[in-house]
Amino acid sequence: MGDDAALFAARKGYETILTCDWFLERTHFLRELHPADAVGWKCLARAASDIAAMGGEPRCFLLSLAVPKTHTGRWLDEFLGGLHRAARRFGCAAAGGDTTRQDRILINVTVLGEVRAGRAVLRSGARAGDLIFVSGRLGEAELGLRLLRSMAARPGNPLARKHLYPEPRLALGRWLTERRMATAMMDISDGLSTDLRRLCAASGVGARIEVGKLPVVGAESGLGARGFDALRLALDGGDDYELLFTVPPGKAGRIHDSKLPARVTCIGTITRDRKVLLIQTEGQEREIVSRGWDAFRDRY
Amino acid sequence: MGDDAALFAARKGYETILTCDWFLERTHFLRELHPADAVGWKCLARAASDIAAMGGEPRCFLLSLAVPKTHTGRWLDEFLGGLHRAARRFGCAAAGGDTTRQDRILINVTVLGEVRAGRAVLRSGARAGDLIFVSGRLGEAELGLRLLRSMAARPGNPLARKHLYPEPRLALGRWLTERRMATAMMDISDGLSTDLRRLCAASGVGARIEVGKLPVVGAESGLGARGFDALRLALDGGDDYELLFTVPPGKAGRIHDSKLPARVTCIGTITRDRKVLLIQTEGQEREIVSRGWDAFRDRY
Numbered sequence: 001m002g003d004d005a006a007l008f009a010a011r012k013g014y015e016t017i018l019t020c021d022w023f024l025e026r027t028h029f030l031r032e033l034h035p036a037d038a039v040g041w042k043c044l045a046r047a048a049s050d051i052a053a054m055g056g057e058p059r060c061f062l063l064s065l066a067v068p069k070t071h072t073g074r075w076l077d078e079f080l081g082g083l084h085r086a087a088r089r090f091g092c093a094a095a096g097g098d099t100t101r102q103d104r105i106l107i108n109v110t111v112l113g114e115v116r117a118g119r120a121v122l123r124s125g126a127r128a129g130d131l132i133f134v135s136g137r138l139g140e141a142e143l144g145l146r147l148l149r150s151m152a153a154r155p156g157n158p159l160a161r162k163h164l165y166p167e168p169r170l171a172l173g174r175w176l177t178e179r180r181m182a183t184a185m186m187d188i189s190d191g192l193s194t195d196l197r198r199l200c201a202a203s204g205v206g207a208r209i210e211v212g213k214l215p216v217v218g219a220e221s222g223l224g225a226r227g228f229d230a231l232r233l234a235l236d237g238g239d240d241y242e243l244l245f246t247v248p249p250g251k252a253g254r255i256h257d258s259k260l261p262a263r264v265t266c267i268g269t270i271t272r273d274r275k276v277l278l279i280q281t282e283g284q285e286r287e288i289v290s291r292g293w294d295a296f297r298d299r300y
Numbered sequence: 301m302g303d304d305a306a307l308f309a310a311r312k313g314y315e316t317i318l319t320c321d322w323f324l325e326r327t328h329f330l331r332e333l334h335p336a337d338a339v340g341w342k343c344l345a346r347a348a349s350d351i352a353a354m355g356g357e358p359r360c361f362l363l364s365l366a367v368p369k370t371h372t373g374r375w376l377d378e379f380l381g382g383l384h385r386a387a388r389r390f391g392c393a394a395a396g397g398d399t400t401r402q403d404r405i406l407i408n409v410t411v412l413g414e415v416r417a418g419r420a421v422l423r424s425g426a427r428a429g430d431l432i433f434v435s436g437r438l439g440e441a442e443l444g445l446r447l448l449r450s451m452a453a454r455p456g457n458p459l460a461r462k463h464l465y466p467e468p469r470l471a472l473g474r475w476l477t478e479r480r481m482a483t484a485m486m487d488i489s490d491g492l493s494t495d496l497r498r499l500c501a502a503s504g505v506g507a508r509i510e511v512g513k514l515p516v517v518g519a520e521s522g523l524g525a526r527g528f529d530a531l532r533l534a535l536d537g538g539d540d541y542e543l544l545f546t547v548p549p550g551k552a553g554r555i556h557d558s559k560l561p562a563r564v565t566c567i568g569t570i571t572r573d574r575k576v577l578l579i580q581t582e583g584q585e586r587e588i589v590s591r592g593w594d595a596f597r598d599r600y
Contacts, residue, residue, distance in 0.1 A: 003422050003502075004350040004486055005319035005413070010310040019305035020320075020362045020410050022398050027366075050304040062320045064408050066327075098322050098408075108364045108398075108408040110320050113305070122303050186304055202302060 006095035008060060014114040019050035023107040031105060033148060035155055036075045038164035040082030047111040048090045049168035049241040053187040055177025056115035058090050063097035066106035119177050126184035126203035128272040130246035135169050135262045137215045138192055142237025143228060166241040171261035173243060185245040191292020193235040195244055197276050206275045209268035238293035246270055306395035308360060314414040319350040323407040333448060335455055336375045338464035340382030347411040348390045349468035349541040353487040355477025356415035358390050363397035366406035419477050426484035426503035428572040430546035435469050435562045437515045438492055442537025443528060466541040471561035473543060485545040491592020493535040495544055497576050506575045509568035538593035546570055
């Protein structure tokens with residue numbers, strides 16, 4: 001800290017992973033809706049999730065921050081509080097950054113991580129016959145955001161927390177990588193419909209997802225009565241930061257037998273045919289269209 | 301490229317250097333004044349200069365870019381043209397990034413570099429008696445900017461080029477590091493008056509700079525007639541991206557005897573007394589006050 005750049009000694013036998021992420025007022029958050037400490041937590045969690053998606057461990061981060069003069073006091077203190085809580089949680093040390101002034105809040109986070117040499121899991125390794133898994137429940141963060149916006153939930157609500165303080169699946173990513181279980185992996189940041197298509201495109205394959213297997217948000221939240229569609233939330237909701245990964249059928253048994261660091265669900269299979277299909281309960285098929293988050297279209 | 305993060309294998313016996321830099325419309329450049337390809341060149345050159353200042357070699361970079369819809373066509377092509385020209389020149393490969401939309405142009409560049417383990421030169425190593433050197437001529441970039449703004453120069457003018465297309469002193473930084481010549485080093489990005497005070501503060505020392513030794517912009521540009529003050533430009537002008545470094549007196553002879561990759565000038569000495577002083581031609585002393593670029597105060 002305080003020098004022109006940060007120094008980092010890579011561990012022997014490890015490769016370095018590098019990722020960066022925008023977190024911009026109005027595009028990715030609203031200063032009226034998102035508490036400052038959630039902005040601090042989430043900007044690092046998003047980037048750390050990219051490290052989890054490669055099977056790596058975050059080691060250090062750089063923060064580029066631009067703030068208005070009005071936000072250099074209490075807002076900044078709370079922002080740094082959330083950021084440092086996340087840094088401790090993810091084992092990721094502050095290594096430097098760049099600060100400037102703008103009339104809106106601009107954040108860019110770079111995370112440097114490590115993965116054992118040759119073990120990183122890319123998006124491009126899925127093969128026909130592989131089983132498709134996701135961690136957690138899909139659509140929770142999107143639902144949390146909608147509840148926050150409609151004032152139906154406070155920041156402490158579990159669904160709201162999933163949107164405000166996401167937990168990147170670092171332990172699961174490492175577990176899968178250490179055992180060479182996953183052929184392809186990525187995090188679901190923009191919604192399953194968008195991210196699954198990306199994984200399939202990178203691997204040159206297709207997928208069949210069974211609607212009945214999707215881990216959707218449950219009825220306990222009284223969704224139906226509020227007019228929320230749990231399937232749409234699971235397919236198109238953004239910000240879940242769950243892992244999407246593929247496992248060869250011969251290894252899938254080990255996943256079901258094991259004590260995993262997170263709940264995972266098999267939702268379908270990879271196909272040679274490049275279509276990405278949703279299989280309805282009655283067996284009808286329909287194409288899954290990318291309807292997740294799109295930074296060139298969506299904003300708050 | 302195309303995965304959640306970039307992978308990088310560190311060379312044996314090297315440490316990784318990491319730096320990031322904002323380059324924001326209105327704070328750091330103006331879309332009317334700065335050609336798109338200069339914006340592309342300079343955003344990478346600025347970050348690569350931080351690697352030069354540690355004595356390292358840039359290896360790869362991440363680009364975080366936010367652009368208005370109106371700038372996704374020709375502007376973006378020219379921007380990427382300048383960026384890739386710089387990347388080839390600095391030996392720095394594109395390794396990924398993040399793209400989004402905003403109504404103004406926001407750029408953040410992360411550069412990952414390498415330096416032989418234990419050889420990185422910090423700001424904090426200057427000791428009393430060390431000689432102070434700078435590369436190049438100071439104030440050229442600031443003068444180039446002023447000429448551009450007053451329409452007195454076109455982008456091809458050598459002074460304008462120094463502002464628009466800075467060349468980080470990578471070869472000089474490496475030369476000094478390989479020979480263990482420098483005790484402290486940083487790049488002059490905000491102006492000598494600001495950056496020298498930072499180096500002295502980090503090292504817990506002071507400095508005596510001799511006004512007659514400063515490599516100022518020469519009379520050939522007809523400055524006096526235009527009302528420019530060459531000394532002020534040299535002390536407070538930003539964006540030069542020259543190197544400021546200190547050398548123990550016993551090693552300074554090797555600098556004068558050598559074929560260096562860039563012209564360097566000895567401008568003074570480090571003192572135990574923490575004052576940072578300018579010594580006038582007649583011997584009077586005055587404190588050097590930080591009057592360089594300040595992102596929390598200055599804008600175009």
